[in-house]
Amino acid sequence: MANPDDYHAYSVREEQRRAADEVERRREEREHQEEHRRRDAAAWRCREGGRKVYPDDDVRGTKAVPGGLCDICRHRAEEQAAAEVDARLDGPLGWIRALRSGGR
Template sequence: MREVARLTEDQWAGRWTTGYTGPDGVRDGYRDFRGTVPVIVTVLELLERRGPHGQDWWRYGHEGWETLDHALDNRDDVRAYSVREEQRRTAAKARREREQREREEQRRRQEAAAWPCPECGSKVYPAGLDDGWGGGAAPGALCSVCQSRTDHNAREARERAEEQAVLEGKRAVVPAG
């Protein structure tokens, strides 16, 4: 039986069709059995012992002995692939929904922890909840725009004071004439 299976494989095996390649490179597909003939074999001893409804049948391309209805089923066909494809779609949808819920929860925590900027009133987010828009401040601090303006004004005031000190130092050094 094994030799007959090997010699006739082109007639019963079906053509493999790749329908999906996952992000991890795992390929999935199905066998197209159009134009093929299922070959199912048994031995008289099994039929005599268990009858035609037992696990007496071996279909070429399947593993082990099966009942007749299982042996006649094309388990690797497009129906089985469709079930796996639906499972992948369902899992992907569940993953997207979970990620969306996590983003919404993160946003809710950010909003709950925010306070208004003491100068302009825009929302300021505490450290550890930085959303990429200048958050991450200490509680009660200015927003990043107001803090930047405050830092800039302080830097300019320091530079003016230093320039003034230099000018006053030169005046003090010049002898009166």
């Protein structure tokens, strides 16, 4: 009668565990590669910066618009638009308004 606690039985169980772990590792790797392929297929190039943009990029809490700008160029455009609004509001005598309103 075989002892289930002997070295041979332990070796067999350990080999089965290693094989199962390897199968799981390969499955996870395939899933990771497939996800990478799907994400890459959905990407586009930024019109301005040429960077690759992924639809699920959400660095600043805003979703990328398909075919649109990357997060960096979008942020730069927002800053530029805000600066233009400030310049229009300030006008040639903007510093006077700034003094009256307590400075900006």
